[in-house]
Structures are given as structure tokens and as C-alpha cells.
Amino acid sequence: MGAERPPTGHDVELAALAAAGDRRAFGELVRRHGSAVRGLLRRLGADPATADDVAQDAFLVGYEQIADYRGEGAFAGWIKRIAARLYLRKVKREARLVLTETPEDDAPVAADGPAATADRLDLDEALKSLSKAERLCVSLCYGADWSHAEAAEALNIPLGTVKSHVKRGLDKLRARMAAPSGNASNDSARRESHG
Amino acid sequence: MADLDFETQLTRLYGQAPVFRDAELFSQQVTDKLDRGWALRRVLIGATGVVAGVAAAAQLVSSRFSTEFSQMSQEGSQQLGKLTQRYDQLFALGGGSETLWLAVGLAGLALAFAITRLMDEV
Numbered sequence: 001m002g003a004e005r006p007p008t009g010h011d012v013e014l015a016a017l018a019a020a021g022d023r024r025a026f027g028e029l030v031r032r033h034g035s036a037v038r039g040l041l042r043r044l045g046a047d048p049a050t051a052d053d054v055a056q057d058a059f060l061v062g063y064e065q066i067a068d069y070r071g072e073g074a075f076a077g078w079i080k081r082i083a084a085r086l087y088l089r090k091v092k093r094e095a096r097l098v099l100t101e102t103p104e105d106d107a108p109v110a111a112d113g114p115a116a117t118a119d120r121l122d123l124d125e126a127l128k129s130l131s132k133a134e135r136l137c138v139s140l141c142y143g144a145d146w147s148h149a150e151a152a153e154a155l156n157i158p159l160g161t162v163k164s165h166v167k168r169g170l171d172k173l174r175a176r177m178a179a180p181s182g183n184a185s186n187d188s189a190r191r192e193s194h195g
Numbered sequence: 196m197a198d199l200d201f202e203t204q205l206t207r208l209y210g211q212a213p214v215f216r217d218a219e220l221f222s223q224q225v226t227d228k229l230d231r232g233w234a235l236r237r238v239l240i241g242a243t244g245v246v247a248g249v250a251a252a253a254q255l256v257s258s259r260f261s262t263e264f265s266q267m268s269q270e271g272s273q274q275l276g277k278l279t280q281r282y283d284q285l286f287a288l289g290g291g292s293e294t295l296w297l298a299v300g301l302a303g304l305a306l307a308f309a310i311t312r313l314m315d316e317v
Contacts, residue, residue, distance in 0.1 A: 023233065027226040034221045036212035043209070052221065059225045060232070076210075123208040142202070143209040174201050
């Protein structure tokens with residue numbers, strides 16, 4: 001039956017094989033994208049153990065729903081969306097999600113000079129300077145590729161709140177990572193137009 | 196790099212998966228869970244088959260089949276012929292007792308299959 005052959009090929013091909021019941025093919029997808037999913041969950045604010053648990057669940061759900069993935073987008077994006085949804089469900093169930101707080105102007109962001117921080121592009125470090133809500137909203141929109149509207153709906157908070165969380169989060173990240181402060185209106189407009 | 200749009204850069208950074216030293220272990224855990232789930236599903240299907248087989252056999256045995264069968268043997272070949280004909284029509288099988296033993300046999304076979312599958316998986 002060729003069960004011993006190492007599964008290779010494009011993600012879409014592997015997904016098709018997995019949809020036909022080939023668990024080894026799905027295992028290869030897990031191997032390829034497991035770290036991305038785990039990383040995203042940690043960036044959303046999950047502690048490592050929770051992130052790994054949710055990531056595993058996401059892949060199990062992904063396997064059940066693999067027939068729904070038809071290769072319209074990247075498999076990584078598809079599975080990340082599942083993982084983000086599962087994570088949100090979990091934190092909401094555990095009533096650990098408080099996102100409607102008004103923004104504090106605390107967490108002063110060290111606005112280092114560009115020269116000094118030119119190489120500091122450690123996203124994970126920079127995310128630590130964000131509030132929980134900002135981190136979640138920014139990571140959903142940029143890590144899981146959700147639109148602002150999708151995030152608002154999933155988080156059950158007003159769209160405007162999501163937008164302000166994202167904006168403040170981006171400002172902090174921009175300062176922290178010392179990226180050029182050139183505007184990013186194109187990308188923002190794209191996300192807003194989703195809503 | 197300086198010209199890069201910040202949000203594009205951010206999206207790209209998000210797209211870069213971190214490196215986990217236990218990545219292989221994680222994959223293995225997911226694969227194991229998948230395998231376990233699959234095995235459990237197969238056992239459940241097998242068990243359902245056994246239950247259904249046993250229920251079918253019990254229905255056959257507890258029905259009036261056995262009494263009618265004994266009556267048949269007592270009342271002679273004439274009535275036996277009639278009844279066999281009736282059951283032949285009912286079950287579309289060769290003979291009355293064969294049906295019973297076939298059902299019991301199938302149930303036993305299903306049970307044996309389920310047990311070996313269970314042992315295999317566990």
C-alpha cells in the first residue's frame with residue numbers, strides 16, 4: 001500500500017491525501033506547521049503549556065475538517081485560524097478574557113534610537129510590551145490574518161475597540177522595534193475593508 | 196529594509212515560525228493522538244457490530260423460531276416442509292436451523308474480530 005513511503009509534496013497534495021485518510025500525510029503537515037501554530041498561540045498570549053495543548057487540539061480538529069481545506073489559501077493560515085479560534089474559545093470559557101478595559105497609557109515604550117535598535121527585531125520580545133488585549137488583537141490580525149471585524153466578532157467587543165487595540169499595539173511595536181514610522185495605510189485599509 | 200512598510204514587515208515576522216527544540220516531539224504527540232482516536236473509533240465500530248450481531252441472534256433465538264422448529268420435528272415432514280417454505284420466504288435462506296446457526300456463527304465471528312482488533316490496538 002506504500003504506507004512506508006515518506007510523504008512529500010506540496011501542502012495541498014498532502015491535505016488531499018489526509019482527506020483520503022492518509023494520517024502520515026497529515027503527520028507531515030503537522031511537522032511542517034506545528035511550530036508556526038505553537039508560536040502564534042504563544043504570541044496571542046497563551047502560556048507554553050496551553051499553547052501546546054491548543055495547538056494539538058487545533059491539528060486534531062484540522063484533521064477532522066481537512067476535507068474543508070481546498071487549497072484556496074496557505075495551509076498554515078488555515079490551521080492558524082482554527083488554532084486562534086480554539087484559543088479564544090478556551091480563554092472565553094475560562095473567563096480570562098477582559099478586553100474592554102480602556103487603554104492605559106502605562107507601559108512606556110522605550111523609544112530607542114533607530115541606530116541602537118536596528119537589529120532588535122525580536123517580535124516575541126516586543127510583544128511583551130503590549131497589554132493583553134493589544135497583544136491578542138494585533139496577533140489575531142497579523143498572525144492569524146483575521147480582519148478587524150472578525151476579531152471583534154470572535155472577541156465579542158466593538159469593532160472600534162479592536163481597532164484602537166490594534167493601533168496602540170502597532171504604535172508600541174513600531175517604537176519598540178524601531179521600525180521606520182512610515183505609514184502603513186494600505187495594509188490597514190485592507191483589514192478595515194474586510195469589516 | 197528601512198523602506199519596508201511596518202505592517203508588511205510585521206506580517207512577515209509573524210509568518211516566521213519560531214524554532215522549537217521539541218518540534219519533533221510535538222508532531223509525534225499529535226500523530227499519536229490521531230492514531231489513538233482512530234483506533235478507538237475502529238474498536239467502537241467493531242463493538243457496535245458485535246452488539247448488533249448478538250442482538251440479532253438473540254432476537255432470532257427468542258422468537259418463536261425454536262418452538263416452531265421443535266413442533267416441526269414432531270409434526271412430521273409434511274408440516275416441516277410447509278414451515279420451512281415459510282421461513283425460506285422470510286429469510287431467503289436454505290433452511291430454518293441454518294439461519295439460526297448462521298446468525299450465531301456471524302455473531303461469534305464478529306466478536307472474535309472485535310477482540311483481536313482490540314488486542315491489536317491496545
